[in-house]
Amino acid sequence: MVKERRLPGGRTAGFQPAAMLDADAGKMRRYGRLEAGAPPGLVGMPASGLRINGRGDFLMIESFKHLAEVARDRDASEVFLEADAQEHGVTAEEILASLANRREVMWECIGRGLGGGTSMGKLVGNEAKLLNEAFLAKKTFLDPLMVKAELYALSVMGENSRMGVIVAAPTAGAGGVVPGMLLALEEERHVDPAKTVRALVIAGGFGSIIALTASISGAAGGCQNEVGVACSMGAAAATYMMGGSTLQSIHAAALALKNTLGLVCDPVGGLVEVPCVKRNAFFSVHGLTAAQLALAGVESFIPMDEVVEAMVRIGRQMPRGLRETAEGGLATTATGCEVGQRIKDEANQRRADKAAERERVASERKAH
Amino acid sequence: MAIRHDRKISILDVMGPVMVGPSSSHTAGTARLGRVAYEILDEDPTELLFFLHPPLASTYRGHGSDFALVGGAIGLNVDDPRIPEAIRIAEQMGVKIDFAEEDLGDVHPNSVRIEARGPTRKVEILGSSIGGGVIEVFRIDGFQSRFKGDSPTLLMFYRDRPGMIHEVTKVIADESINIASLMCSRSGRGKEAFMQIDVDSPPSSTAVGAIAALTDVTEVRFLDRIP
Numbered sequence: 301m302v303k304e305r306r307l308p309g310g311r312t313a314g315f316q317p318a319a320m321l322d323a324d325a326g327k328m329r330r331y332g333r334l335e336a337g338a339p340p341g342l343v344g345m346p347a348s349g350l351r352i353n354g355r356g357d358f359l360m361i362e363s364f365k366h367l368a369e370v371a372r373d374r375d376a377s378e379v380f381l382e383a384d385a386q387e388h389g390v391t392a393e394e395i396l397a398s399l400a401n402r403r404e405v406m407w408e409c410i411g412r413g414l415g416g417g418t419s420m421g422k423l424v425g426n427e428a429k430l431l432n433e434a435f436l437a438k439k440t441f442l443d444p445l446m447v448k449a450e451l452y453a454l455s456v457m458g459e460n461s462r463m464g465v466i467v468a469a470p471t472a473g474a475g476g477v478v479p480g481m482l483l484a485l486e487e488e489r490h491v492d493p494a495k496t497v498r499a500l501v502i503a504g505g506f507g508s509i510i511a512l513t514a515s516i517s518g519a520a521g522g523c524q525n526e527v528g529v530a531c532s533m534g535a536a537a538a539t540y541m542m543g544g545s546t547l548q549s550i551h552a553a554a555l556a557l558k559n560t561l562g563l564v565c566d567p568v569g570g571l572v573e574v575p576c577v578k579r580n581a582f583f584s585v586h587g588l589t590a591a592q593l594a595l596a597g598v599e600s601f602i603p604m605d606e607v608v609e610a611m612v613r614i615g616r617q618m619p620r621g622l623r624e625t626a627e628g629g630l631a632t633t634a635t636g637c638e639v640g641q642r643i644k645d646e647a648n649q650r651r652a653d654k655a656a657e658r659e660r661v662a663s664e665r666k667a668h
Numbered sequence: 669m670a671i672r673h674d675r676k677i678s679i680l681d682v683m684g685p686v687m688v689g690p691s692s693s694h695t696a697g698t699a700r701l702g703r704v705a706y707e708i709l710d711e712d713p714t715e716l717l718f719f720l721h722p723p724l725a726s727t728y729r730g731h732g733s734d735f736a737l738v739g740g741a742i743g744l745n746v747d748d749p750r751i752p753e754a755i756r757i758a759e760q761m762g763v764k765i766d767f768a769e770e771d772l773g774d775v776h777p778n779s780v781r782i783e784a785r786g787p788t789r790k791v792e793i794l795g796s797s798i799g800g801g802v803i804e805v806f807r808i809d810g811f812q813s814r815f816k817g818d819s820p821t822l823l824m825f826y827r828d829r830p831g832m833i834h835e836v837t838k839v840i841a842d843e844s845i846n847i848a849s850l851m852c853s854r855s856g857r858g859k860e861a862f863m864q865i866d867v868d869s870p871p872s873s874t875a876v877g878a879i880a881a882l883t884d885v886t887e888v889r890f891l892d893r894i895p
Contacts, residue, residue, distance in 0.1 A: 360676055380679060381679075384678055384679050384680075387676055387678070388678045388818075388819075389868050389869060390678065390680070395679055395680060398680055398684075399679075399680070399683060401686075402683060402684060402686060405686050419690075420690065420730070420732070421730055459689065460689030460690045461689060461690050462689065463688050463689050463690060463695075463732055463735075463751070463752045464688070464689055465686060465687070465688055465689075465747055465749055466686070466687060466688075466689050467683065467684055467685075467686050467687075468684055468685055468686075468687055468692040468696060468800060468801055469682075469683055469684070470682045470683070470692075470800045471691070471692040471693065471799060471800050471801075472687060472689050472690055472691050472692040472695065472696065473690070473691055473692070475689075475692075478683075500683050501679055503682070503683055504678075504679030504680065504681075504682040504683035505679055505682075507677075507679075507682035507683070508676055508677045508678065508679060508681070508682050511676075511677045511682065511800075512676060512677075515798060515799050516682075516799045516800045516802075517692075517693050517778075517798060517799025517800065518693075519693065519723070519776075519777045519778060519799070520798075520799060525799075533682070569730055570726065570727040570729075570730045570731070571690070571730035571731070572689070572690040572691050572730075572731065573690075624727070624777075625723060625726070625727070625777075626726075626727065643729065643730055647729045
């Protein structure tokens, strides 16, 4: 069963960050080894009752067109769970249990992240804290759903930049978008947490179909392959959470992805900090916009499969300097270069210090 | 259509892993590559050498790939909060650690060669972290492989001879276990060879023992899913 989890301080995000940190110190250790990535495999093959296409083959959802055919009148999460059970030998119960655990990890991560704190590269840190303070002081003007989507995305990404425990969704650098959208929706629109877990199945299922064609990494095709894919997955899941059909979810995913095409990956100093942390907040709202349009009946003119293909082609045409190498874009602005140099200098200094320390220890040993 | 991967990534691979930040390809993927070396080595390492492909060598510092590689190689999971401390922990364990840059050829940007040595054994792997924590190990001890750590796998080192595949797969078939994929490579006809068998469910230790006892088999390692 999915546990109801609320942030301390009631339905709003207002609470004492320090207290949360203390409370979570124990939890960090608790979930350290509980979940070994994927649950253990089953012995033997899944029951033959799961075979659902006419030829008696195992069902593998090969494209969004295929998904539209098999899940048009069904709960898409059921279809994804069946397909994964057949393909990977992991039962639906195991997948749901793992995702319920990951939803918990997301909430815990948000709880820690709201307090802010300096990142490893010292380029970001207080974005979540500032927005949270403004929200609690009722100084925000957007709908609370939007503010929370931004806030939770910033919280997750802040934790990520401090080497905190997060859920990669689908990557760490884009890991704020899906929890930002879905958990804000769960809280603000009073969605049953079990439904959120099902929505995570939708997000994962959509991502797995995209990953059949596209490599999900900034190095492969820029940020469109990370944040673009994340908000596409999130848009499909949010549509599902709000009662949309499978076809509406597919349109939401296409609308979200189409409007991130060409997004480059140009991290300052090669760190997952600038522009990544704030970008996650922007695209969590972008994803909700896509879901809203799709739920109203707006359709993507270009089918989702073709949007994914376009993304892959754009990624191939994208210069190497704009694919995570920190050799273009924001990374090579005057400020970006300055940061890059500082990081290199600090690393060289650390290496020199270590060599000196080694030498000192060696000479001491010799003296003995 | 562009790349079609030979295996579909699971829901849990997309919506995960639970990991220590900040980058799934630089932190989670690299930790898993380190973990593969640890699992194949099958003992606590005493020496870990990492040779980073130039693009990774230029970006690894800010992503904590060094902590992650070492963390995995001493057996930590990708979600272990001790990963940021992994180098210190390894040094306390007395492990000798070194990082160097090495051009690994025409491979994914985020690729690394790992040499791990323990008290009695050593292993060398070459692998790539291809995004979202997904890995591909394409060389194990000099033999071509395509190990992704996403299914139970048998790694077998043996002397090339007729009938070997038949004998090994018979042991697996006798356990009613389905083989998802199988690949062999050899240094030469009748010379040292390597077989990678991905199975849908883990074989019993009896079966692994039976394979190890086959004539001309030098060594068998069973690896479950790499967390």
